[in-house]
Amino acid sequence: xxxxxxxxxxxxxxxxxxxxxxxxxxxxxxxxxxxxxxxxxxxxxxxxxxxxxxxxxxxxxxxxxxxxxxxxxxxxxxxxxxxxxxxxxxxxxxxxxxxxxxxxxxxxxxxxxxxxxxxxxxxxxxxxxxxxxxxxxxxxxxxxxxxxxxxxxxxxxxxxxxxxxxxxxxxxxxxxxxxxxxxxxxxxxxxxxxxxxxxxxxxxxxxxxxxxxxxxxxxxxxxxxxxxxxxxxxxxxxxxxxxxxxx
Amino acid sequence: xxxxxxxxxxxxxxxxxxxxxxxxxxxxxxxxxxxxxxxxxxxxxxxxxxxxxxxxxxxxxxxxxxxxxxxxxxxxxxxxxxxxxxxxxxxxxxxxxxxxxxxxxxxxxxxxxxxxxxxxxxxxxxxxxxxxxxxxxxxxxxxxxxxxxxxxxxxxxxxxxxxxxxxxxxxxxxxxxxxxxxxxxxxxxxxxxxxxxxxxxxxxxxxxxxxxxxxxxxxxxxxxxxxxxxxxxxxxxxxxxxxxxxxxxxxxxxxxxxxxxxxxxxxxxxxxxxxxxxxxxxxxxxxxxxxxxx
Ligand SMILES: Nc1ncnc2c1ncn2[C@@H]1O[C@H](COP(=O)(O)OP(=O)(O)O)[C@@H](O)[C@H]1O
Ligand SMILES: [Mg+2]
Numbered sequence: 267x268x269x270x271x272x273x274x275x276x277x278x279x280x281x282x283x284x285x286x287x288x289x290x291x292x293x294x295x296x297x298x299x300x301x302x303x304x305x306x307x308x309x310x311x312x313x314x315x316x317x318x319x320x321x322x323x324x325x326x327x328x329x330x331x332x333x334x335x336x337x338x339x340x341x342x343x344x345x346x347x348x349x350x351x352x353x354x355x356x357x358x359x360x361x362x363x364x365x366x367x368x369x370x371x372x373x374x375x376x377x378x379x380x381x382x383x384x385x386x387x388x389x390x391x392x393x394x395x396x397x398x399x400x401x402x403x404x405x406x407x408x409x410x411x412x413x414x415x416x417x418x419x420x421x422x423x424x425x426x427x428x429x430x431x432x433x434x435x436x437x438x439x440x441x442x443x444x445x446x447x448x449x450x451x452x453x454x455x456x457x458x459x460x461x462x463x464x465x466x467x468x469x470x471x472x473x474x475x476x477x478x479x480x481x482x483x484x485x486x487x488x489x490x491x492x493x494x495x496x497x498x499x500x501x502x503x504x505x506x507x508x509x510x511x512x513x
Numbered sequence: 514x515x516x517x518x519x520x521x522x523x524x525x526x527x528x529x530x531x532x533x534x535x536x537x538x539x540x541x542x543x544x545x546x547x548x549x550x551x552x553x554x555x556x557x558x559x560x561x562x563x564x565x566x567x568x569x570x571x572x573x574x575x576x577x578x579x580x581x582x583x584x585x586x587x588x589x590x591x592x593x594x595x596x597x598x599x600x601x602x603x604x605x606x607x608x609x610x611x612x613x614x615x616x617x618x619x620x621x622x623x624x625x626x627x628x629x630x631x632x633x634x635x636x637x638x639x640x641x642x643x644x645x646x647x648x649x650x651x652x653x654x655x656x657x658x659x660x661x662x663x664x665x666x667x668x669x670x671x672x673x674x675x676x677x678x679x680x681x682x683x684x685x686x687x688x689x690x691x692x693x694x695x696x697x698x699x700x701x702x703x704x705x706x707x708x709x710x711x712x713x714x715x716x717x718x719x720x721x722x723x724x725x726x727x728x729x730x731x732x733x734x735x736x737x738x739x740x741x742x743x744x745x746x747x748x749x750x751x752x753x754x755x756x757x758x759x760x761x762x763x764x765x766x767x768x769x770x771x772x773x774x775x776x777x778x779x780x781x782x783x784x785x786x787x788x789x790x791x792x793x794x795x796x797x798x799x800x801x802x803x804x805x806x807x
Contacts, residue, residue, distance in 0.1 A: 324695055352701040364696045366689045376682075377689050380701045420700065 273334045275300040275428055275458050276321065281329035281344075283316050283482075290316045291327065292482040298428070298475075303450075303459045305473035305490055309505050312479040314462045315361050318430045322358055323348040335427050353382055357421035361432040361462070365416045367406025371397050374405050374416050375423055383424035390419040393449055411442040418446070422453055429453065432462045447471060466504075470494050478503045515654035520772045522651065526660035526729065528768025529667030533722035534745035535752065535760045536674060537715020543691040543755025544704075544711050546610050551598060551617040552719050553742030554624035555591045559720025560639070560733040561628055563587030567640040575640030583640070588720045594624075595716020599709045607705070621739065629735040636734040639727035659728050666725060670718060671761050678757065683710060691755050744771075747787055751794045753801030762802055766790065 274297035283291035291313050298304045306314050320327040323346060331344040333354055343351050352358065366374050375397075379385045391398040394415045400408065405416055414434060421429050434450065435443040447468045450459065454472065463469050469476070473490035485503055486493065493500060534556060541549045566573045566586035573583040598620060606612045645659040678684035686707050690697045697704045719738075726741065727733045748767050752759035767787050775783035794802065 322699055324699065347703075348695070348698040349701050349703045352699060358699045360696065360699070364693055366692050366696070368692055369685070369689060373685055377685050377697070377702075378700050 272300065273340065274298055275334060276460070277330075277332045277334075278317070278321070279330040279332075281317075281320055281327050281331060283313075283320050283325050283327045285316070285325060290482055291320060293329070294320075294479070294482070294484055296477050296484055296487060298458065298460050300458055302474035303454050303461055303472045304475040304477060305469045306460055306462045306477050306479065307464075307469065307493075307504055308479035308485075313482045314479050315432055316482075317479060318358070318432055318460070318462060321351070321430060322356070323351050333428070353380065355383070355425065355427035357424065357426040357429045357457075359414075359417040359421055359429070359431045359434060361436065363410075363413045363417045365405040365408075365413045365420075367404065369405055370402050371405055371408070371416055372401040375401075375419060378420035378423050380424045383426075385423055386425075387423065390423055393422065393452075394419055411438050411445075414438065414442075414446060418449060418453075426457050429457055429459045431459060433464060434461075435463065435465050435468055443468065466494070466500075514652065516776070518652045518654035519656055520776055521769065522654075522656050522660045522664075524769035524772035525765065526663040526768070527772060528764040528766075529663040530722050530726050530729070530741065531745055531748045531767055532667045532761055532764035533670060533718045533725070534741060535748040535764055536670070536757055537711070537718045538745055539749045539752060539755055539757065539760045540674075540687070540711045541715050542749065544687055544694070545603075545613075545708050547603065547613045547617065548746075549617045549712075549715070550614065550742070551620040551624065552715065552745070553738030553740075554621045555595050555716045555719035556723040556726065556738035556741060557625060557628055557733075557735060558594055559587040559591040559723030560727045560737065561587070561632065561723075562590040562720065563724040563727060564637060564639055564733055576642050580640060580642045584721070584724045587724050588717050591720020591723065592713050592717040595719075596709055596713040599712035603712070604705060604708065621742075625735050625739060632735075634735060636732040639731055639733050641728050641731060645728050659725075663725050663729060666721065667761075667764075670721070671757070674714075674757055683707060687711060744787065747791050751791055751801055756801075759802045763794075 276298040278294050278296050281291055281294040294317055306317065308314050316325060319325045321331055321343065323343070327344060329344065330342065333341045333343050335341065335354055341354055366377065369377065375387065375390065396412065397415055397419060400412070405413060408416065418434065431450065434446050438446065443465060451472055453459065461472065469490065476488065476490040476493045477484060478486040480503060534552060538549060538552050541547055563583045563586065567575045567580060567583040570583065570586055573579050573586060602616050603613050606616065645662055648655040648657050678688055686697060686702055686704065690704050690707055694704055723738060726737065744767060748760060748763045751766065752763035767790065770786050770790050771783035774786035
């Protein structure tokens with residue numbers, strides 16, 4: 267081990283989360299390296315969403331969460347408020363999209379403009395021409411796929427260093443799954459992504475690294491192809507077979 | 514006919530007061546989840562601030578621009594007190610709604626007691642510019658001008674709030690925050706600044722209602738705000754808890770029902786009918802008239 271190894275973009279050490287009396291995260295240790303896509307995997311209820319929310323300060327946690335941005339400065343995220351954490355350049359697309367249904371598409375994007383970042387409306391509308399046509403439509407009247415586009419557009423509007431994306435393909439038709447994966451793959455060329463994903467076809471296509479959560483602890487981490495190649499291990503950890511290539 | 518006209522315009526004047534108090538309550542509840550029981554105290558502060566200024570503030574008086582200045586002073590004090598209360602007492606209890614509500618209950622008692630200790634429990638005559646005491650003939654009815662002042666002020670406030678919510682970034686943040694506060698923070702926005710703002714706005718409107726209520730009633734007393742607050746809460750619930758237009762419609766309903774019932778049934782029946790109206794609306798539409806802001 268040399269002393270010049272670049273620190274990971276995100277490091278969580280011994281992170282615990284307790285919610286309404288339940289001990290949900292029981293000492294999570296993980297790192298996300300800069301660049302590429304790290305998949306956060308695990309069965310339903312394993313603690314993936316809670317892990318992401320802990321990073322954002324959306325749930326109270328104990329332990330250490332550190333972020334080392336491109337300026338090389340190590341920032342302690344734990345204990346900070348959500349809006350301060352996000353301003354380090356962290357974008358979040360939640361599991362249920364959480365676009366603002368009572369606001370128009372354009373208002374959803376305006377709201378997402380972060381003060382300390384340039385705003386790339388052009389890039390977003392180029393990726394999602396449909397959103398431009400529907401910019402004056404209330405987001406609540408969009409289809410699930412269109413709402414997911416708004417949620418992803420919010421991520422790409424600002425200059426971010428890390429995107430936390432929670433099950434972006436959940437509930438989408440196969441064609442839309444492919445479209446979302448394509449957009450995220452393009453985004454991943456410029457920004458690090460921590461991707462919670464149940465669709466293993468998408469994982470296989472995009473993920474460089476994989477982290478598996480099980481019952482609030484990290485059960486496995488390493489190169490994604492290694493995990494995907496090991497049918498026994500994926501069955502054991504994720505409860506699914508990786509062969510068969512279902513979308 | 515002239516009775517109906519008079520009752521209608523007076524009912525709308527009352528509705529204007531209810532709206533001014535209820536709109537702030539509804540913004541605060543919608544965004545922060547806090548039922549602000551101190552809101553009636555903001556009204557009392559606005560009334561006493563105006564009354565005090567009309568006598569003591571240089572340049573202020575009880576007629577013309579002097580009176581306008583007195584009202585501005587009363588509103589400014591109400592606004593400042595509301596903002597300070599949010600910063601000093603509500604903010605430290607962030608996300609602890611029960612404690613926040615208890616603080617506002619305590620404040621409402623304390624502020625009223627403070628006013629009573631300073632200026633006594635007895636009513637004081639309120640300065641009334643002469644124009645407000647004259648009448649204007651509308652379809653045969655002689656309507657006191659203060660009704661028009663009340664209605665006009667509420668309409669201006671309604672239009673201003675809707676424009677603010679619709680066209681400003683803070684308005685956007687408030688509309689989004691009413692829907693989903695935590696997602697607003699996840700976009701990098703310090704939603705607490707909007708909390709202070711809605712408290713200040715609510716305090717300003719309530720204080721204005723205090724000054725206008727003083728003109729309407731002709732006198733002020735420490736408990737006035739608290740009794741008006743009950744009807745304002747009913748208006749908020751009927752209006753759907755966090756909708757400005759819903760609040761405006763509900764205020765008109767409550768004001769009219771109260772006036773007409775008091776006149777055609779018996780005095781006091783008006784208050785009862787308002788409660789019946791509340792029950793009827795909640796039975797027919799449990800979430801109030803409208804569930805969306807603006
Ligand atoms: N607010 C909460 N209160 C209590 N338990 C919760 C709460 N949120 C999630 N949980 C529980 O925590 C566990 C992990 O949830 P989550 O992180 O959403 O899992 P995943 O995203 O991996 O499906 C689940 O058992 C879930 O029921
Ligand atoms: Mg989840």
